[in-house]
Structures are given as C-alpha cells and as structure tokens.
Amino acid sequence: MRTKRLLLTVAGVGLSTVMAWAATATLMSVQIRKADIRDTPSFMGKILTSVSYGDKVTIQSENGAWFQVNTPGQSGWMHSSALTKKNIVMKSGAGAQTSASSGEMALAGKGFNSDVESQFKANHKDIDFTWVDKMEKIKIPPPEIKAFAQAGHLDAQGCVK
Amino acid sequence: MKYLIIIPAILGMLLVGCATLDKLTEAGTGLAAATGVINADQAQSINKSVSAVGKVFESITPEQEYYIGRTVAATILSKNKPYDSRAMTAYLNTLGQYLSLFSDRPETFGGYHFLVMDSPDINAFAAPGGFILVSRGMLRCCKTEEALAGVLAHEIGHVELNHGLQAIDKSRLTAAATILGTEAAKNLGGKDLAELTKTFENSISDITSTVMNSGYARKFEFQADKAAVTILTRAGYSPNGLVSMLQQMEKNLKPGGHDFAKTHPAPQDRIAELTKLITTPHPADTAARQARFDDTMRGL
Numbered sequence: 001m002r003t004k005r006l007l008l009t010v011a012g013v014g015l016s017t018v019m020a021w022a023a024t025a026t027l028m029s030v031q032i033r034k035a036d037i038r039d040t041p042s043f044m045g046k047i048l049t050s051v052s053y054g055d056k057v058t059i060q061s062e063n064g065a066w067f068q069v070n071t072p073g074q075s076g077w078m079h080s081s082a083l084t085k086k087n088i089v090m091k092s093g094a095g096a097q098t099s100a101s102s103g104e105m106a107l108a109g110k111g112f113n114s115d116v117e118s119q120f121k122a123n124h125k126d127i128d129f130t131w132v133d134k135m136e137k138i139k140i141p142p143p144e145i146k147a148f149a150q151a152g153h154l155d156a157q158g159c160v161k
Numbered sequence: 162m163k164y165l166i167i168i169p170a171i172l173g174m175l176l177v178g179c180a181t182l183d184k185l186t187e188a189g190t191g192l193a194a195a196t197g198v199i200n201a202d203q204a205q206s207i208n209k210s211v212s213a214v215g216k217v218f219e220s221i222t223p224e225q226e227y228y229i230g231r232t233v234a235a236t237i238l239s240k241n242k243p244y245d246s247r248a249m250t251a252y253l254n255t256l257g258q259y260l261s262l263f264s265d266r267p268e269t270f271g272g273y274h275f276l277v278m279d280s281p282d283i284n285a286f287a288a289p290g291g292f293i294l295v296s297r298g299m300l301r302c303c304k305t306e307e308a309l310a311g312v313l314a315h316e317i318g319h320v321e322l323n324h325g326l327q328a329i330d331k332s333r334l335t336a337a338a339t340i341l342g343t344e345a346a347k348n349l350g351g352k353d354l355a356e357l358t359k360t361f362e363n364s365i366s367d368i369t370s371t372v373m374n375s376g377y378a379r380k381f382e383f384q385a386d387k388a389a390v391t392i393l394t395r396a397g398y399s400p401n402g403l404v405s406m407l408q409q410m411e412k413n414l415k416p417g418g419h420d421f422a423k424t425h426p427a428p429q430d431r432i433a434e435l436t437k438l439i440t441t442p443h444p445a446d447t448a449a450r451q452a453r454f455d456d457t458m459r460g461l
Contacts, residue, residue, distance in 0.1 A: 031223050032270045043262045053224070053270075065265070082268040088222075111341055112225040112361050119358040120232060120365075129235045131243045135274040135292060136231075138254045145262070148255045152306070152450040154397035156263070 026059040028067070029088035031106075037076035041066035044146050048076045054088040054108050221326055221334075223290070227270035229364060230290030233325065236369050237278075237286050237294055244277035244297055252457040253277060256306070257293060257313045263395035264314075264388065266321040273317065282420035283410060285312055286372050287319035289326050298420065300461055302410040306450040307402025310393055315403065318388030324381045328371035329364045336360045376424030383426070383434050390438045400439045407432050 030051050038045030041063045049071070051057065057069035057078065065080045087105045121129065140148075149156055221229075257275040261267055273291035277300065278284065284296040293316045303309040319325065337360045340353050371377060390400040407428040414422045425431070 032268050033224075033227075035268060043267070079268050081266045106222050108222075108224065111222070111337060111357070112228045112364075114228070115354060116358050116361050117228055117232060119354055120361060123358065123362070127232075127235050127239045129231065131238050131276065132231050132235045132292065135234070135276050136271055138250065138274050139272060140251075140255045140258045145255065145259050148259055149397070152453070153446045154450075156397045157395045 026085070027056055027087075028059055028069075028083040028085055029106075030055045030057065030082060031084040031086075031088060032082050035078055035082040037069060037071065037074060037078055039076055041068075041077040043079070044142055045077060047142075049074045051078075054090045057083065223270040226323075226326060227290040229326070229361075229368070230271075230288040230292045232361070232365050233288035233368050233372075234286075234292035234294065236365060237288065237373065238276075240373070241278035241280050241284070241294070241296065244279040246277070248457055249277055249461070250275070252453070253295070253309075253313075256310060257317070260310060260314050260392055260396050260398075261291070261317050263392045264317050264321045265391075269320065273320070275313065282418065283414060283422070284420045285316050287316040287325065289320065289323070289368070291317075291320050293317070293320070296420075297461060298413070300458065302406050302413055303458075304405065304409060305402055305447065306454040307393075307398050307447065308406035308409070309402075309454065310396070310398045311389060311400065311403025311406050314389035314392040314396075314398075315385045317392060318385035319377075319381070321388055322381070322384055324377055324385065325368050325372070327381075328377070329367045333360050333364045333367065372424070374424070379426045379430075382431065386431055386435055387438060390435065394441055399441060400435065404432050404435055404439070407435075 030053055033053050035051050036047045037049050037051060037057075039048055040046075051071060055071070057067075057071050060068040060070055060075070062068070062080075063077070066077050067080055067083065069076065069078050069083075084106070085104075088108055089105055090108045121127070253275040258273055261273040269291040271290055273293065275293045275295065278294050278296045280296040281298045281301075282296055283298040283302060284294075285299050286294045288294070293313065295312060295316070299312060300309065303312060337357060340357050340360070376382075386403065389403055393400045393403065410421065411428040414420075414428070416422060
C-alpha cells in the first residue's frame with residue numbers, strides 16, 4: 001500500500017515536472033517589423049541574427065523583461081516587447097478565419113494597413129507623408145548610442161551595458 | 162420598472178474594462194433575458210457586439226498602431242512645418258532612441274523617431290507607435306540635456322501607455338470590427354476598403370483633435386510624467402531636468418495660447434506631482450552633456 005502511494009507520488013512529481021517544462025517551452029510570435037536576437041539580455045549585446053514580423057521563437061528562459069529564445073539554428077536574447085503570445089499569421093485562409101474569432105490569433109496586414117493608408121492619401125492630398133518617411137529612416141546604430149551614453153557620462157542601469 | 166434597473170445595469174457593463182467585459186455582459190444579458198426584458202436572440206446579439214468591442218481594442222496590433230501613428234504624425238506635420246536641421250535631428254534621435262531603450266516598451270513596430278517642428282508655440286506630440294514631434298518653442302524651455310531628456314521621456318511615456326490609441330472613440334473600433342468580421346482576407350473589396358478608410362480617418366481625427374486641441378485627461382499626463390521619471394532614472398538622467406523644464410515653461414507660456422497652455426495641466430501642478438516621485442539626487446557630472454547640448458541648440 002505504502003509502495004503504491006510512493007509510486008503515485010513519484011509519478012505525480014514526474015508529471016508536474018513535464019507539465020512545468022511544457023509550460024516554459026512557450027512559442028511566441030515576433031510582433032514588430034524586424035527584431036534582433038542578441039548574445040546577452042541587453043540592447044548593447046552583439047546581434048547574432050534578426051527575425052521578422054510573424055516569425056516564431058521558442059522561449060527558453062526569462063531574465064527581467066528579456067526572453068532567451070530559440071529559432072531554427074540560433075539561440076539568444078530578445079526584449080519581451082518585440083514578442084506576443086498571439087499567433088501572428090502572415091497569410092489568410094479558411095483556418096485563419098476560424099481561429100481569428102478565438103482572439104489568440106492576429107492576421108498580419110489585416111485592418112489598418114498600407115491599402116488603407118493609400119486610400120487615405122488619395123482622399124487627403126493636402127497631407128504630406130514625406131517627412132514621416134524621412135523620420136522612419138533615422139535609426140541610430142547601437143554603437144553610436146553607446147558612445148553617446150559614454151561621452152555624456154551617463155550611468156545607465158542594466159539594459160544598455 | 163424592470164427596464165429601469167436592468168437596462169442601465171447592462172449599459173454600465175458596457176463601460177467597464179475589457180478584461181471582465183465578456184463575462185459581465187453574459188451575466189447581465191442572461192439576467193435580462195431570464196426576466197423577459199429582452200429575448201434570447203437580443204441577448205446573444207448584445208453579447209456578440211460587446212465581445213467585438215473588447216476584442217477589437219485589444220486587437221489593435223502594433224502593425225495597425227504603426228499605420229495610425231504614421232498618419233497622425235503626417236497630419237500634425239501638415240499643420241506644423243518641420244525644422245530641417247540635420248545636426249538637431251541627429252542629436253534628438255540619438256537622445257530619444259537612447260531613452261526609449263529604458264522604457265517598458267522599447268520595441269514598437271517601426272521604432273521610435275523624433276523630429277523638431279518649426280513653431281514658436283510650446284508643443285510636443287507623441288503619435289502612436291513612436292513618432293514624436295517637438296516644437297522649437299518647447300526646445301526653448303530646455304536649458305540642459307536633462308531637461309530635453311525629460312520632454313522626450315514624457316512623450317515616450319505616452320507611446321508606452323497607448324494614450325493615443327485610447328483617444329479613439331470606441332464606436333470606430335466597433336465599426337472596424339464589423340467590416341473586418343465580414344472578410345478575413347488581407348485584401349478588402351472597394352466598398353469595404355472605403356468604409357474601413359472612413360473609420361481610419363475618424364480614428365486619426367479623434368487622436369489629432371485630442372492631442373492638438375483638447376489635450377489628454379490630466380491623469381494621462383501625470384502617468385506620462387511618472388513613466389518619464391522611471392525612464393530618466395534608468396537611463397542615468399536626473400528627473401529633476403523635467404522639473405526645471407516645467408519651471409522654464411511656466412515663464413514662457415502665454416496665457417490663452419493654443420499650445421501646452423490649453424492642452425496640459427499647469428506646470429506647477431505637474432511639478433507638485435513630480436516632486437512626490439523624485440528621490441534621486443542630481444548627477445554632478447553634467448559638463449560633457451551641457452557642452453553638446455549648447456552646441457546643438459546654438460542658433461535655434
């Protein structure tokens with residue numbers, strides 16, 4: 001009787017370990033246009049590779065707001081704000097329509113998109129997007145940001161060191 | 162009598178937050194249907210539409226937020242000419258993009274970008290997704306890099322907290338959900354695209370009229386100031402820079418102006434709230450930052 005209870009307990013512990021492992025191996029989607037995977041949980045970490053909108057990553061562990069992720073052939077760190085638990089689907093289809101109502105899926109390009117923007121531009125020729133397009137091109141590379149912080153003697157916490 | 166009690170109860174439920182909305186509404190419509198105020202079909206219809214409101218607000222993806230932000234920024238820039246200075250734009254973006262790394266939301270769909278508007282009015286706008294516009298008049302309220310960092314961190318706070326998106330009238334989102342519910346495919350037909358574009362135009366108008374005319378609710382401004390204190394402290398700047406900027410703003414604001422005088426709480430009210438939050442001492446070593454700040458602002 002005691003052996004049986006022991007076996008059940010061991011089986012229970014084993015099952016919860018498997019369940020805990022399954023829970024940690026979460027699949028997430030990239031929710032921004034392009035995101036970098038780095039060698040450390042920091043924006044100043046070396047960029048190992050980049051992933052694109054809708055790409056899937058497997059979460060291995062967490063460190064504050066950073067996730068250690070796996071993609072095919074690469075492992076590294078991403079900031080959590082680049083990821084969503086929603087399954088971002090790049091192309092529509094019958095399956096997509098069914099899952100869309102579950103709230104667990106987002107169809108890329110659906111809703112307010114480049115088609116809507118084009119239609120808006122056609123309706124509002126007085127609104128000029130030239131400077132918005134110029135703004136978007138301004139992306140300061142991480143080494144320049146690091147140099148800016150160092151030259152300004154900024155004692156930053158955590159994520160850019 | 163039953164109508165008087167149950168209908169307001171259902172309407173009340175329509176106003177509560179998204180998280181509990183579906184369950185509360187099901188309970189409310191169930192009660193109304195059971196007591197005969199509405200029939201089962203009507204109850205189901207209400208449940209469906211409330212669910213659509215809740216889900217669609219949550220479902221403004223970062224991608225859609227990006228398209229909203231682009232158009233909001235373009236609309237603001239159609240009324241405020243950009244200040245075309247390469248040195249100024251580079252400095253503002255280096256400082257702003259550095260600060261954005263310390264927000265709770267450093268990654269947006271298209272990233273954070275900053276531009277100066279060639280206007281003597283005291284203004285700063287944060288379009289959804291991270292398009293941040295600051296006027297020359299606002300820069301004149303900044304005497305140090307700390308102060309300018311305070312302005313940018315406050316605007317990043319508005320983006321991080323989705324304040325722009327929350328200015329959209331919820332009925333727009335219901336309208337969008339109705340159109341999108343009929344078509345899951347990416348490419349909408351002409352009529353649906355025209356209707357969705359109308360909803361988009363109205364959403365843009367909700368945001369631009371809020372940020373340019375009426376201003377956000379005071380609590381949003383205080384929340385953005387609180388987020389700014391966090392960002393500045395993490396980034397190694399003294400949040401006191403934001404206080405000194407507000408003190409200067411108080412001197413520069415013209416009563417009755419169509420800028421921060423109209424859209425924001427009075428500087429002294431913001432200072433009073435900020436001083437409750439600030440505990441860090443002012444960093445002593447600011448000479449290098451002051452030199453590059455003065456260099457960039459010369460001739461503004």
